[in-house]
Amino acid sequence: MQSFTTSLSPGVFETLVDTRTHLEIAGLTKRFGNFTALQSIDLSIEEGEFVCFLGPSGCGKTTLLRAIAGLALQSEGRIVQRGQDISALPPQDRDFGIVFQSYALFPNLTVFNNVAYGLRNRREDRHRVRERVEELLALVDLSGSEGKYPAALSGGQQQRVAVARALATEPALLLLDEPLSALDARVRVHLRGQIKALQHRLGVTTIMVTHDQEEALTMADRIVVMNQGVIEQVGTPAEIYHHPASAFVAEFIGQMNFLDVKADDEAAVHLGRRRLENIPHTCAAGESARISIRPESVELTHDTSGMSARVEDVEFLGPFLRVSLTLQDDGQGLMADVPVRDAQSLALVAGQRVGVHLPGDALRVYPCREASR
Ligand SMILES: Nc1ncnc2c1ncn2[C@@H]1O[C@H](COP(=O)(O)OP(=O)(O)OP(=O)(O)O)[C@@H](O)[C@H]1O
Ligand SMILES: [Mg+2]
Incomplete structure (x- = not known):
């Protein structure tokens, strides 16, 4: 477990000698036809930070997350990850793990095979795959569920498998798109704590999309409040709550x-x-x-x-x-x-x-x- 945890957070060492910035987004604009979904987004995310994109439906949260992943190409602007310009890289050449809002587990694969998926794609040897999957399932508290199919798991368990799968290839950046929104309130609150603790333990830079202000306030190191394709404010939960920069933020939070x-x-x-x-x-x-x-x-x-x-x-x-x-x-x-x-x-x-x-x-x-x- 110890060696696994260490191996999942190479960023810690690079940080000491390298820069503290993990992701730098500059002048990012995304248009769909005539519609501007994101307008000149500038944002810098630190190594190991837990950042939430928060805003009402349709404000551009998913679009920004997808641009970072390379799943939606920006119309203008640059994205730099650990000093490398990734703006034009296809998703498979970018370094991230992602959990989508819908569970998006492969229903025809067991939990084991779902988590192993990315590792097998990388042609890791069988022994190593087994070891890693066991470790990841232990990490999300699902040891013993290897042979189950997603349909036999609760929503919260499926999301934990999805998180384990996203972490399998040791990504430097974890992207979570409303991972908790489909769950009932009790499970959601419980999983909030689990995901936050896991993120803290691994030190993996994480961006989570949510439209739930309470989720953002309780989980994030910093919150990016978005509205109609622009960033209204970036700040710690306390800054956003006590010093809202605009009437929109004041109204949206609390x-x-x-x-x-x-x-x-x-x-x-x-x-x-x-x-x-x-x-x-x-x-x-x-x-x-x-x-x-x-x-x-x-x-x-x-x-x-x-x-x-x-x-x-x-x-x-x-x-x-x-x-x-x-x-x-x-x-x-x-x-x-x-x-x-x-x-x-x-x-x-x-x-x-x-x-x-x-x-x-x-x-x-x-x-x-x-x-x-
Ligand atoms: N492929 C697309 N083609 C055209 N318009 C799109 C496309 N994807 C997103 N949009 C539009 O861009 C805007 C932002 O969408 P996005 O999915 O990023 O919102 P969101 O903040 O994630 O909202 P939600 O909280 O509802 O998920 C919306 O108005 C949406 O209709
Ligand atoms: Mg969305």
């Missing part, structure tokens, strides 16, 4: 309130007739803008002398209450997540009036020209 405001010429905005100070922005005075704040950052108080709101609805969500509010000033809606502990003293019931505090450091301002994109 729960977010947006309130319409008018910018003032100083670091202030007008929310209805109320002036909120100490909110730096780049808008011109009088320009329409939106401010965003997460429900957990909204503070509710007894003091209704300042900004206040009417409680419309209270939803119990375990450790916290989600409170729907209407701002007294201008009738805009707002959601607040209140820890159960704090909620008790506030007597939150529909119709009740509560004070609202929007901490300046939790607010972000988006110009409407951007917010309406």
